[in-house]
Amino acid sequence: GGKPPVRVENAGRRAKTEDEPGFITAKVAAALAKCDGDMEAATAALIKQAIPDAMELLDRTRTGGRYDVVAHPALPEILHKQSAHGPDHIWEARPKWTRPHLPQGRWEVTALDINGAYLSALKTHLPLGQLEHSTGFAHDRRRAGVHLITPPAWDHDADLPNPLGARDEPGPLWVTEPTLRLLQRLSGPKYGLCEAPEIHESYTSGSTENLLEKFRTELKDARDRAIAEDDEVTLEYVKAMYSKFVSTMGASNYNRELYRPDWMHLIRSQAFANLWMKAFKAYENGLTVVRAMGTDELHVIGDWHHVFPEGRAVTEVKVKDTYTLGTAGADETGEHDA
Structure with missing residues (x-):
């Protein structure tokens, strides 16, 4: 009897047989074979090659792609580092917020961890070509880049972090597309939380x-499979691929194939904007938001299970910690003395 036919599935523009190993699976298998099944050694080797592998995967997912990308554009002055190791002029709106006042009483706080924050943030509006300068208030939603804005006042710090992040000094600043779009969204009729930001000039x-959608999907699918199969090697490898991909695209000495510091800023800002929206979702659903930090940390009081599903997928959250905050009332302290 002949072998049963192998199922062919439609994968993007090319058909592939169902049992053909994917790029990531093949890389992991090769590393494990080379290290004689030593998982620690294989993981270390894979993490070491994460950047070139991510670039190779990006190229593969972009084969036959519709968009031409400028990998090494000339950059406006604001994207140049101010010193060899210093930052450039772009504000990424990283949240570093703790609620100023708690209601009376003692409260149990849950610190939630947003899974794969940078992986999800790869879905963001990225500028394809060289950034072009423009001035004035208009914002073209078919373009993306960085914008010099005067941010609106934020009057909700008692309950919610400023979407602009932890910025002390007032006045205009250069923000990224995700930050601008978040502020515009929050100024709209649905939210009405602030005035619209004022745009002075843009590079878009x-x-x-x-x-990066196919690239993101490939990494997400590999991550999901690794979680389902308890495959820590692939999990660590995938994490190294997307996190190093984001951090090195803005540093020419690590990743020579792609130098887009603008993308790095936009992807990071998208992660921060995503966290802000999760904080808002918590607030909207009756939770007390206590902290929002970085890309993936959200501390809340209340029954969060009806707001966020728990698990390891990128659509789910993990519990990082639980702790108690606040002061005991007089009647409570009396009991403890007895």
């Missing part, structure tokens, strides 16, 4: 939200 290029 035609953009798409789908630029």
Whole structure:
């Protein structure tokens, strides 16, 4: 009897047989074979090659792609580092917020961890070509880049972090596309939380939200499979691929194939904007938001299970910690003395 036919599935523009190993699976298998099944050694080797592998995967997912990308554009002055190791002029709106006042009483706080924050943030509007300068208030939603804005006042710090992040000094500043779009969204009729930001000038290029979509999906699917199969080697490898991909695209000495500090800023800011929206979702659903930090840390009081599903997928949250805050009332302290 002949072998049963192998199922062919439609994978993007090319058909592939169902049992053909994917890029990530093949890399992991090769590393394990080379290290004689030593999982620690294989993981270390894979993490070491995460950047070139991520670039190779990006190239593969972009084969036959619709968009031409400028990998090494000339950059405006604001994207140049101010010193060899110093930052450039772009504000990423990283949240570092703790609620100023708690209601009376003692409260149990849950510190939630947002899974794969940078992986999800790869879905963001990225400028394809060279950034072009423009001035004035208009914002073209088909373009993306960085914008010099005067941010609106934020009057909700008692309950919610400022979407602009932990910024002390007033006045205009250069923000990224995700930050601008978040502020615009929050100034709209649905939220009405602030005034619209005022745009003074911009550096933008035609953009798409789908630029890294196949790349992101491939990494997400590999991550999901690894979780289902308890495959820590692949999990660590995938994490190294997307986190190093983001951190090195803005540092030419690590990743020579792609130098887009603008993308790095936009992806990071998208992660921060995503966290802000999760904080708002918590607030909207009756939870007390206690802290919002970095890309992935959200501390809340209340029954969060009806707001966020628990698990390891990128759509789910993990519990990082639980702790108690606040002061005991007089009647409580009396009991403890007895």
